[in-house]
Amino acid sequence: MAALSLIRRELEEAAGRSGRLIDDISLMAVSKTQPYERLLDLYDEGQLLFGENRVQEAADKLPDDRPEGMKVHLIGHLQSNKAKRALTLFDQIDSVDSLRLAQILEKHLDRPYPILLQLKTSDEASKHGFADEDELLFALEAISSFRCLTVKGIMSIGPLTSEEFVTRKAFEQTRNLYHRAQELFPELNLDTLSMGMSGDFALAIAEGSTMVRIGTRMFGART
Numbered sequence: 177m178a179a180l181s182l183i184r185r186e187l188e189e190a191a192g193r194s195g196r197l198i199d200d201i202s203l204m205a206v207s208k209t210q211p212y213e214r215l216l217d218l219y220d221e222g223q224l225l226f227g228e229n230r231v232q233e234a235a236d237k238l239p240d241d242r243p244e245g246m247k248v249h250l251i252g253h254l255q256s257n258k259a260k261r262a263l264t265l266f267d268q269i270d271s272v273d274s275l276r277l278a279q280i281l282e283k284h285l286d287r288p289y290p291i292l293l294q295l296k297t298s299d300e301a302s303k304h305g306f307a308d309e310d311e312l313l314f315a316l317e318a319i320s321s322f323r324c325l326t327v328k329g330i331m332s333i334g335p336l337t338s339e340e341f342v343t344r345k346a347f348e349q350t351r352n353l354y355h356r357a358q359e360l361f362p363e364l365n366l367d368t369l370s371m372g373m374s375g376d377f378a379l380a381i382a383e384g385s386t387m388v389r390i391g392t393r394m395f396g397a398r399t
């Protein structure tokens with residue numbers, strides 16, 4: 177698929193413009209609505225990291241035995257009644273948006289399990305995430321004493337806007353929180369700042385993103 181090498185080149189250019197190294201930014205292929213065969217095609221080209229936003233869809237399309245090294249993260253809102261199922265389906269959950277959900281996940285676990293905490297950076301009703309920095313840090317502190325759940329970093333979704341400065345502000349807010357969390361909890365070795373999608377990944381990279389989540393630009397428009 178030509179799309180993959182094109183995106184890699186665009187990421188590299190965006191990294192270069194911001195004085196950053198492409199190796200410090202991982203590329204997630206957001207494969208929601210795509211059939212499993214498309215994931216396998218990309219995997220054959222060397223793409224290992226995938227993102228899905230619905231538990232039911234992932235359960236329906238992903239086989240239990242996936243090829244070596246393929247990782248699938250949940251990036252959509254998780255309802256607590258699907259928490260247990262999500263833990264068996266996904267290698268990581270990037271969209272943990274409440275302490276209560278974290279507690280429920282922990283209850284079902286007996287092994288280390290990585291998560292990201294999602295910060296809500298806009299008022300859009302459709303968006304999930306911790307409402308503000310303090311709430312997220314409070315949860316982070318609580319989770320840091322859990323036996324199994326391991327917080328790796330923070331995710332946010334850029335606002336629905338064509339105003340660049342609004343998007344940048346949201347990413348800046350997320351990055352500032354990420355740095356504050358790293359300072360407050362050095363022992364956690366937080367290493368993931370997931371932000372940036374097809375329309376705003378260059379701004380996200382300029383603001384320090386270490387993981388971009390690309391869907392339409394990789395697979396074409398979703399139907």
Ligand SMILES: *Cc1c(COP(=O)(O)O)cnc(C)c1O
Pocket residue numbers: 206208229251252333373374375389390391392393
């Ligand atoms: C769909 C989705 C993406 C990818 O969006 P595109 O604009 O298609 O790149 C990224 N992150 C989340 C949380 C999503 O739901």
